[in-house]
Amino acid sequence: MGNEQYRPMTSPAAPRRLLEEAMAQRSRCHLTLPENVVGLKNLDCAILESSTRGVLLESVGKAAAGPHWVGLDVKGYFRLVIKRQTLDEIYYTFDSRIKAAAASPAGLARLRLVEPERLVFGQRRKSLRLEPDVARLREAFFWRYDKSAGFSLDYPALRSADFRNGRARLVNLSAGGLGLGVSAALAGPRGIEAAKGDRLVVRLELDEPRATTAGDFWMVAKVCHVAASGGGGDLQFGLQFLASGNLDPKVGKIRWQPVEGNVIPELADILYYWHLDRHRERQG
Known part of the structure; x- marks a missing residue:
């Protein structure tokens, strides 16, 4: 069997459906950003929308988002609880690109990402429960x-x-x-x-x-x-x-x-x- 189990596995479920479930569970989306461009390596966000328009995120903390963020490639991951009694959970990751970025009056970053084509299952091995x-x-x-x-x-x-x-x-x-x-x-x-x-x-x-x-x-x-x-x-x-x-x-x-x-x-x-x-x- 070799290292077959360690290959990334793509979820067969539609990314939008899983992101909508993450919204319902109020799961945060954690973004990895190009630090040399935006000055941040990671950003924790709430998921506000998942539709044909893309994925709308709002940062939990303040971040100076602006037009210079547009076009940047990002990697995101989020958690879904699949068995509440025992807290069994799955992590998904995805690759996307920022298509719009602005700062809210409160100084929070609002980002719209291109809708992911696929979600990859089981990447955050250390977080499995x-x-x-x-x-x-x-x-x-x-x-x-x-x-x-x-x-x-x-x-x-x-x-x-x-x-x-x-x-x-x-x-x-x-x-x-x-x-x-x-x-x-x-x-x-x-x-x-x-x-x-x-x-x-x-x-x-x-x-x-x-x-x-x-x-x-x-x-x-x-x-x-x-x-x-x-x-x-x-x-x-x-x-x-x-x-x-x-x-x-x-x-x-x-x-x-x-x-x-x-x-x-x-x-x-x-x-x-x-x-x-x-x-x-x-x-x-």
């Missing part, structure tokens, strides 16, 4: 982490069996963090009632034979939010990865490295494979 299939989850362990005492490998708060029997769940997984659901019956007895700012140690072993690196990941994660899920006292945690590491079996210790740019690249590659698989399943 999805709920992994349980069958792809070989092992999953979570430990409470204490700054002074650390954690004991022999006593995880959550084990693989908890995910297989449904009492714990990976609600979503990205290269920079994850969503964790824990049943009320499990959270209290296992001491997993973490608060915002607490640290957890996470080990995930993912089944993806196409990946060029092993699918065994050790992470230190920070609890960013905690919320009740449903009416039964179940909990849902949002975690951000702070460090990743490798276990040295000789000494039983993990060598940690900080996560750069909120992304673990090897994890991003695996999620990209899974994302493409799901996209192909939807297309039949």
Whole structure:
């Protein structure tokens, strides 16, 4: 199969329909601009219109747009949420050209782009977020982490069996963090009632034979939010990865490295494979 999965995939859906859906979701369009001409490298915009006249954008912040922007080639990308319960999402990119540019009275840039001929699927690999299939989850362990005492490998708060029997769940997984659901019956007895700012140690072993690196990941994660899920006292945690590491079996210790740019690249590659698989399943 080689690197077939890494070729850009063109969406079969009409660009206008997807841009209209992005408008409905109030998704922003992020533009990459020729910095040497306009003095800006990137510009975040609201999508105001998508029609035969083109795509009308308005910048979120102030930008000195004017006639000198007209004719410039730009690249845009935007996000669509396709499964709201788990925040599964797709990113699309497109190439276009600015056909009109002006500044509003408030100093915001108003740009009309040539309607894109096509949208390319799955380019922002590091931004993918999805709920992994349980069958792809070989092992999953979570430990409470204490700054002074650390954690004991022999006593995880959550084990693989908890995910297989449904009492714990990976609600979503990205290269920079994850969503964790824990049943009320499990959270209290296992001491997993973490608060915002607490640290957890996470080990995930993912089944993806196409990946060029092993699918065994050790992470230190920070609890960013905690919320009740449903009416039964179940909990849902949002975690951000702070460090990743490798276990040295000789000494039983993990060598940690900080996560750069909120992304673990090897994890991003695996999620990209899974994302493409799901996209192909939807297309039949």
